[in-house]
Amino acid sequence: MSVSTVAADQTVCAQLPVLGRDVTVPLVTGGEVTYAALDYAASAPALQRVWDDVAAYAPYYGSVHRGAGYLSQLSTDLFENSRTTVGEFLDCREDDQVVFTRSTTDSLNLLAGALPADCQVFVFETEHHASLLPWRDARVTYLNAPRTPEEAVATLEDALAGRDPLGPALVCVTGASNVTGELWPVRELAAAAHAHGARIVLDAAQLAPHHPVSVRDLDVDWVAFSGHKLYAPFGSGVLAGRSDWLREAEPYLAGGGASRKVSRRTDGGVDVEWHESAARHEAGSPNVIGVYSIASACKALTEAGFDTLVAREQQLIETVRAGLAEVPEVRVLSLFGDDAPRVGVISFVVEGWNSSHFAAALSAEYGIGVRDGLFCAHPLVRTLLGSDPQTQGECGAPEAAPGEKSLNAIRVSFGAGTPDEHVERFVRAVKELVSDGAKWNYRTQDGRCVPAV
Numbered sequence: 001m002s003v004s005t006v007a008a009d010q011t012v013c014a015q016l017p018v019l020g021r022d023v024t025v026p027l028v029t030g031g032e033v034t035y036a037a038l039d040y041a042a043s044a045p046a047l048q049r050v051w052d053d054v055a056a057y058a059p060y061y062g063s064v065h066r067g068a069g070y071l072s073q074l075s076t077d078l079f080e081n082s083r084t085t086v087g088e089f090l091d092c093r094e095d096d097q098v099v100f101t102r103s104t105t106d107s108l109n110l111l112a113g114a115l116p117a118d119c120q121v122f123v124f125e126t127e128h129h130a131s132l133l134p135w136r137d138a139r140v141t142y143l144n145a146p147r148t149p150e151e152a153v154a155t156l157e158d159a160l161a162g163r164d165p166l167g168p169a170l171v172c173v174t175g176a177s178n179v180t181g182e183l184w185p186v187r188e189l190a191a192a193a194h195a196h197g198a199r200i201v202l203d204a205a206q207l208a209p210h211h212p213v214s215v216r217d218l219d220v221d222w223v224a225f226s227g228h229k230l231y232a233p234f235g236s237g238v239l240a241g242r243s244d245w246l247r248e249a250e251p252y253l254a255g256g257g258a259s260r261k262v263s264r265r266t267d268g269g270v271d272v273e274w275h276e277s278a279a280r281h282e283a284g285s286p287n288v289i290g291v292y293s294i295a296s297a298c299k300a301l302t303e304a305g306f307d308t309l310v311a312r313e314q315q316l317i318e319t320v321r322a323g324l325a326e327v328p329e330v331r332v333l334s335l336f337g338d339d340a341p342r343v344g345v346i347s348f349v350v351e352g353w354n355s356s357h358f359a360a361a362l363s364a365e366y367g368i369g370v371r372d373g374l375f376c377a378h379p380l381v382r383t384l385l386g387s388d389p390q391t392q393g394e395c396g397a398p399e400a401a402p403g404e405k406s407l408n409a410i411r412v413s414f415g416a417g418t419p420d421e422h423v424e425r426f427v428r429a430v431k432e433l434v435s436d437g438a439k440w441n442y443r444t445q446d447g448r449c450v451p452a453v
Helices: 048-060 070-089 104-113 149-161 186-195 244-248 288-304 306-325 355-366 378-385 420-436
Strands: 024-026 032-034 097-101 120-124 139-143 169-174 199-203 222-226 237-241 259-264 270-274 330-332 345-350 371-373 409-413 442-445 448-451
Touching: 048 070, 048 288, 070 097, 070 237, 070 288, 097 104, 097 244, 097 288, 104 199, 104 222, 104 237, 120 149, 139 149, 149 169, 149 186, 169 186, 186 199, 288 306, 306 330, 306 345, 306 420, 345 355, 345 378, 345 420, 355 371, 355 409, 355 420, 355 442, 355 448, 378 409
Parallel strands: 120 139, 120 169, 169 199, 199 222
Antiparallel strands: 024 032, 097 237, 222 237, 259 270, 330 345, 345 409, 371 409, 442 448
């Protein structure tokens, strides 16, 4: 069975067509401008190819694994073929499972619930909260932020050397920082984990949209990522990897789809036999459109060619970093230094500016969307800013009024759908705001800096 798909432009092109590329937004100073979406690290715009594929499937919508009708059977094939596509995109091993979830956060919480009893977890303080916080029922060792990739490996080896060698252990690490964009030495960390009898899960939320991710080559045990950062719509994610811990764990959700057989006992109770496949953790009617959109995005990125995409993104990174380097008041945040390989995620602070004020001016006066705050990575951002990493703060909210000192940062991020003009406008806007100041007055409203009206 197959779905008739809308014809897509198959020409290999470095800048991929995305939704919203022609959207215009009003400026407080008058007029309108094409919106420059430079917040890819939070959510990347959906690829036009993905949207067209989903629209072509929509008339054939049917509940999967549930019906004998043609549309249900077609949707089931689509769903399971998407599982195969994602497994190929990640270069999974033959016996790995691909489990569909709601997001990276959901994937890592699922894995946290599947940990064997008395499992030790090792995680760097540099992680996004999605991979920093789910391990509440395990013995967790939080590792200090390293300042070089080599120090990261050495820190992990030292921590693992002191663990109970007989018990299960898991290392959780990011592939690319959602704050600095820097690539982490995943292969070397995986080797260190395995040398000490531990397993490793890769948070690839920021890595997969920018670089190829091979489970085999990196030798990780699991990988997690979100569709909404991979140019697919919201609401879908992936956990892929070793099946044994997942097969032996209680289902993430109890319900239809996860159960293979349910029967009443003579004492009035219920006996349940759960699936051992990925379905064990996919109870309920799944997000077929979300799953299909992830598979479509995987195909689109593969066909475009990561070599081409990476090369162009590096040009954008160089444009932004060179432009920011010309502004003495700007300090770019980094763990591993200027020469570290990175993806299109750059965070910085501006001397004399509250970060929320600066981000609000970029939006209101230039039509540029960036992110300000702590980026759901509070300990890391506070470490990079030289403040107490244990100080609490609300995720993404400013802590000072315009013009006052801020413990937050500004993040600009981009990817396969970003036009050159967007990053050029951003660099020009930063220089103008620093040299000339904002053209408008701003005030704090509901925890956000907004134009005064």
